[in-house]
Amino acid sequence: MAYTTKTRTGHRFLGNKNTKEVHDLEKEDTSGSGCQIDEILRADNAVYFIPDTLAQAKSENYDNCAKCLGSSRR
Ligand SMILES: [Zn+2]
Numbered sequence: 001m002a003y004t005t006k007t008r009t010g011h012r013f014l015g016n017k018n019t020k021e022v023h024d025l026e027k028e029d030t031s032g033s034g035c036q037i038d039e040i041l042r043a044d045n046a047v048y049f050i051p052d053t054l055a056q057a058k059s060e061n062y063d064n065c066a067k068c069l070g071s072s073r074r
Contacts, residue, residue: 002047002060008037011048013057018045021065022057029067 002015008025014037015022029035040046049056054069064071
């Protein structure tokens with residue numbers, strides 16, 4: 001399941017429920033045109049997954065962020 005969060009702390013994968021993209025916080029692209037995690041949190045669009053795995057995000061139809069995970073299907 002995906003749960004709303006207001007913090008990046010304690011999770012590896014963070015989803016944007018607005019764009020349905022998932023980010024790997026261990027590979028976060030912090031450049032201006034990168035993942036923009038702070039923007040996702042500020043817009044209240046951030047979710048985390050239980051279990052905290054890419055497979056779980058995929059099973060909920062989240063797509064890879066092209067910046068940190070690559071292989072986006074879009
Ligand atoms: Zn990303």
